[in-house]
Amino acid sequence: MTGRDTYIREEAQYIPARSSIGEAGAAFLELSQVGFSYSGKRPAVLSGINLTFAREGITAIMGPNGCGKTTLTKLMVGILSPASGEISLEGRSLQEYTLAQVGRRIGYVFQNPNHQLFCSTVEEEIGFGLTHLGEEPAVVRERVDFYLDYFELSPYRDQFPLNLSYGEKQRLAIAAVLAGEPGFLILDEPTVGLDIYREKLLEEQLHKVAELGRGVVIVSHDNKFVSQVAERIITLENGQVKWDSSWRGNNDHEA
Amino acid sequence: MTMKLDPRTKLVMVLCITTLAIVYNTPGALFLLLAATIGLLLLFRINLIRVMGYLKPYFMLLLVLFLAQCIFTPGGEVLLAIGSVRLLGTRGLLMGTTVVLRLLIVIAAAVLLTTSNSRDFISGLVQWKVPYEVAFMVSVTIRFLPIFRDEFINVVTAVQLRGVELKKVPWGQKIDLFRRLFFPVVYGAIVKAQQLSVAMEARGFRAYPRRTYLRQLYLTRWDYGLILVFPGLTLLLMGLHMRLV
Numbered sequence A: 001m002t003g004r005d006t007y008i009r010e011e012a013q014y015i016p017a018r019s020s021i022g023e024a025g026a027a028f029l030e031l032s033q034v035g036f037s038y039s040g041k042r043p044a045v046l047s048g049i050n051l052t053f054a055r056e057g058i059t060a061i062m063g064p065n066g067c068g069k070t071t072l073t074k075l076m077v078g079i080l081s082p083a084s085g086e087i088s089l090e091g092r093s094l095q096e097y098t099l100a101q102v103g104r105r106i107g108y109v110f111q112n113p114n115h116q117l118f119c120s121t122v123e124e125e126i127g128f129g130l131t132h133l134g135e136e137p138a139v140v141r142e143r144v145d146f147y148l149d150y151f152e153l154s155p156y157r158d159q160f161p162l163n164l165s166y167g168e169k170q171r172l173a174i175a176a177v178l179a180g181e182p183g184f185l186i187l188d189e190p191t192v193g194l195d196i197y198r199e200k201l202l203e204e205q206l207h208k209v210a211e212l213g214r215g216v217v218i219v220s221h222d223n224k225f226v227s228q229v230a231e232r233i234i235t236l237e238n239g240q241v242k243w244d245s246s247w248r249g250n251n252d253h254e255a
Numbered sequence B: 001m002t003m004k005l006d007p008r009t010k011l012v013m014v015l016c017i018t019t020l021a022i023v024y025n026t027p028g029a030l031f032l033l034l035a036a037t038i039g040l041l042l043l044f045r046i047n048l049i050r051v052m053g054y055l056k057p058y059f060m061l062l063l064v065l066f067l068a069q070c071i072f073t074p075g076g077e078v079l080l081a082i083g084s085v086r087l088l089g090t091r092g093l094l095m096g097t098t099v100v101l102r103l104l105i106v107i108a109a110a111v112l113l114t115t116s117n118s119r120d121f122i123s124g125l126v127q128w129k130v131p132y133e134v135a136f137m138v139s140v141t142i143r144f145l146p147i148f149r150d151e152f153i154n155v156v157t158a159v160q161l162r163g164v165e166l167k168k169v170p171w172g173q174k175i176d177l178f179r180r181l182f183f184p185v186v187y188g189a190i191v192k193a194q195q196l197s198v199a200m201e202a203r204g205f206r207a208y209p210r211r212t213y214l215r216q217l218y219l220t221r222w223d224y225g226l227i228l229v230f231p232g233l234t235l236l237l238m239g240l241h242m243r244l245v
C-alpha cells in the first residue's frame, strides 16, 4: 500500500462492502502496486494499482477514455504482464498460469468483438470452448442452443461471425464466453452497440451469473447500466484508482 | 515448371513470405528465408542479374540503413572503436543485418509479382521504370503485414482464453484447429486491409485509377495447390517460431 492509498483508506474509514471484499484469504484476484506501460519509453499507463476482487459480486470499472481500463482488464487476465507490482489469482502469482488456465477461471469479453471471434459459424463460436474442453456433444449442443436462443442469435446460427452487425457480434462474443460458464467474468464495455432491450437482457444475465455466486467485472461508461448492475464501483483516472466504493463499504454510485 | 500462375496466387505467396520476414527476427532464419525466396525466383526463371541492375540505386539506401543500424544500436560487445568512441557493437551488427535481410526478402518477394504476364498487375509494377508504384506496392504490403500479424496474435490469444491449451493440443487436432482458424484470420485481416485502403483513399490517397476488367481470371490446379500450401506452411512456420506447435 502506498502512502496515498493508505491515506485515503484511513480517511474514508475502510469497511468491506457487502460482497465481503476484504479478507485477504477470500480474495480471488488481487493486484498490488501494479504499474504498466506499453514499451519502456512511454509514460506509465497504470501506476500503483491496489485492488482486490472477491469471488462474488458485480464490480464496475469506470473512467474517461484512455485512462487505462482496458489495459487493467488485460493485466487481470494475463494478456499483458505488469511492469511492476504483483497480480495474484486464487493466491498464486498470475505469472504461473498459462493463458488457457486463466481462461478456464475467468471469462474475458474483449472491448472489440472482432478480436475474439475466430470461428467459421456462430454456432461453432459459442460451442468452441466447451468442445475443446472435451464436453459431450449433447451437452455442447444444449448449451449452444440455450445461448443462441437467449441472445436471439438463432437465425444466424450458420452465419460467418465477422459478417454480423456490431451489436450481434457483441452479443455473440458475450454468449461465447458465457457458454463456458466461467467462475468469474470480465467484460470490457459490453453494452456498447446494444440496443436498450438487449442491454436489459444482458443485465438480467449478469444478475443471474451473480446469483450463481460468480464474480463479474464490467468496464462501462454507461452510468445507468452500471447503477443497475454494480454493487461496487471503481473509478480510474490517469492510470490510478481515484475512487473505489468499497473504501467506504457502501453502495453509492457517485462516480 | 512453366509458371503461368494467377496473379492472385503470387500475391498470396508474397504475403506469406513477407509475413515470415516480419515474424522472424534472427539473421539465420532470415537468411534461410531469403535463400528460399531467391530459389523461388529462379524457379520462375527470373533473370536475377537484370533485377539487380534495376535495383542498384536502392542498394545504396540499404547500405546507409545498415550502417545507421550498426552505429546507432547500443549494447553488445564493442567490435570497432576509435579511441573511446564506439563505432560498432555486436548488437548493432545484428540489428543491421536483420533489417537489411528483411528488406531484401520483401524486395525479392515483390519481384515475384512482376512475373505476372497478365496485365492485371498495375503496369507500373511490371515496368521497373516507375519506382513510385513499386514503392507503393511494397509499402502497402508492409502496412498490411502488421495487420495480419496482429490478427494472428489476437486469435491465438482469444483461443487460449477460451481455455484451450494450444501447446498441449495433440498434433492431429492442432492441424485441424489451425486449418479452421485460417480462414477467419485471413478474412479478418482482409477486412481490415480494405478498411485501411478505403481510409487512405478517403483522405485523398490514390495510387492508380480504379479500373474494371473485362477479362476473367481462372485459377488452375497449380494455383489452388499453392494457395493452400503456402499459407499452411507459413502458419506452421509461424507456429514453430512462436513455440505454439
Ligand SMILES: Nc1ncnc2c1ncn2[C@@H]1O[C@H](COP(=O)(O)OP(=O)(O)OP(=O)(O)O)[C@@H](O)[C@H]1O
Binding pocket: A038, A045, A063, A064, A065, A066, A067, A068, A069, A070, A071, A072, A111
Ligand atoms: N497497444 C498499445 N500500444 C501503445 N499504447 C497503447 C496501447 N493500447 C493502449 N494504449 C494507450 O494506453 C492508454 C490506456 O488505454 P486503454 O485502452 O487501457 O484505455 P481505456 O480506459 O480502455 O479507454 P476507452 O474508454 O477508450 O476504452 C491510452 O493512452 C492508449 O493510447
Ligand SMILES: [Mg+2]
Binding pocket: A069, A070, A071, A111, A188
Ligand atoms: Mg477500453
